[in-house]
Amino acid sequence: MAGNSDPLSPRAKLAVTAGKAVAAASRAAGRGSGSVIGGRVALKLDPDLLARLAQNLDCVLVSATNGKTTTTRLIAEALRAAGPVVSNALGANMPAGITSALAGGSESKFGVIEVDEKYLAGVARDTDPKCIALLNLSRDQLDRAAETRMLAENWREGLAGSKAVIVANADDPLVVWAASSSPNVIWVAAGQMWKDDAWSCPSCGGVMQRPGDDWFCGECGFRRPTPSWALSGDHVLDPHGSAWPIHLQLPGRANKANAASSAAVAAVFGVPPQVALERMYQVQAVAGRYDxxxxxxxxxxxxxxxxxxxxxxxxxxxxxxxxxxxxxxxxxxxxxxxxxxxxxxxxxxxxxxxxxxxxxxxxxxxxxxxxxxxxxxxxxxxxxxxxxxxxxxxxxxxxxxxxxxxxxxxxx
Known part of the structure; x- marks a missing residue:
């Protein structure tokens, strides 16, 4: 966690230097940013490098099927109000890409890290995050991704012992089930437009009842938790009931939901909603999306x-x-x-x-x-x-x- 000022070991420094050199060579050859290959080389030289790079950072992890990259950008902008941020802003979200990104942020206070759903538990172990944002889970890449219920199970088991504050979407039953194993959860009513992966109860397999915006399992009693943050039209409602206007250049309801979750995360780090939401206006496009x-x-x-x-x-x-x-x-x-x-x-x-x-x-x-x-x-x-x-x-x-x-x- 932040505050530990141990310099990197000689081996870790060598790994960082080698990774950057390989990444630069990859860029020069026109093969993309080089962050993934650079990170792979660095982790080969020092398998504990991700944990070493994260030890001086207050980290937040962001995972979901949709909206990870955008929400990571919004949170990074909000936290810059409180100090320098390092982030894998281009979406290289597996351990190699994350390691590569953190290697470039030695002076940073915060690490804002997008994480592929399948790698969340492992990255959480390595980075000891202060906060983890869980936005949604739905079907994706059917030929290789685990079925959504299995992903939720992995999250639930992997996060059960985490000291992190979990900021989770109360409207997605799979996310709620995954987050419920954690002792410290902040629930956000961020909405769920796509419901086709959430008709059976993740806890018992019973049929989910979905009256209005509510949901519950009639068989085992698993139900939607009471949110402390909520998206309400063009405003975010905070735990005190205050409504803060959302000003975004990004279009659509989904991005307002991302902003609501991001405001809840920013508050964990002491950045007030008004400041966080004003800073999110800076984000115009995310890795070309919405351009x-x-x-x-x-x-x-x-x-x-x-x-x-x-x-x-x-x-x-x-x-x-x-x-x-x-x-x-x-x-x-x-x-x-x-x-x-x-x-x-x-x-x-x-x-x-x-x-x-x-x-x-x-x-x-x-x-x-x-x-x-x-x-x-x-x-x-x-x-x-x-x-x-x-x-x-x-x-x-x-x-x-x-x-x-x-x-x-x-x-x-």
């Missing part, structure tokens, strides 16, 4: 959606018809190679929008849109799709590697 770029005489808004819950939230924030929509889906390693999740997405919400389809799996998506009775055109590439759209705003929605392809093409 509006000029391309071929049109204004393209770049939106990332990686799984059914993410697509549902994204559909809720796009401009109304007849704004054209370009959809791009790949199924490479980083996306998950199974595209059956497309059938879980309600594409009837795009009715009235002219739709163009691109990406490696454009034909999979075309079949899905055909069944959903949508009007669409299959295009060879982004350029062709953009040319089919009139001048003005175009909403571009893509999954992970498709989004990276789009950013490269538009020079973002």
């Amino acid at each position: 509006v770029v000029q391309f071929e005489g049109r204004d393209l808004r770049l939106l990332l959606a990686k799984n059914p819950a993410g697509w549902l939230e994204t559909f809720s924030l796009i401009d109304p018809p007849p704004t054209p929509v370009i959809l791009s889906v790949n199924a490479r390693g980083a996306d998950g190679t199974d595209t059956s999740w497309l059938w879980d997405v309600d594409y009837t919400r795009l009715t009235g929008h002219p739709i163009c389809v691109v990406g490696d799996r454009k034909l999979d998506l075309a079949v899905r849109l055909e069944v959903a009775n949508q009007q669409f055109q299959v295009c060879e590439n982004l350029d062709q799709a953009v040319q089919l759209c009139p001048p003005g705003r175009i909403e571009v929605i893509a999954n992970y590697t498709a989004f990276q392809d789009l950013r490269r093409r538009v020079g973002n």
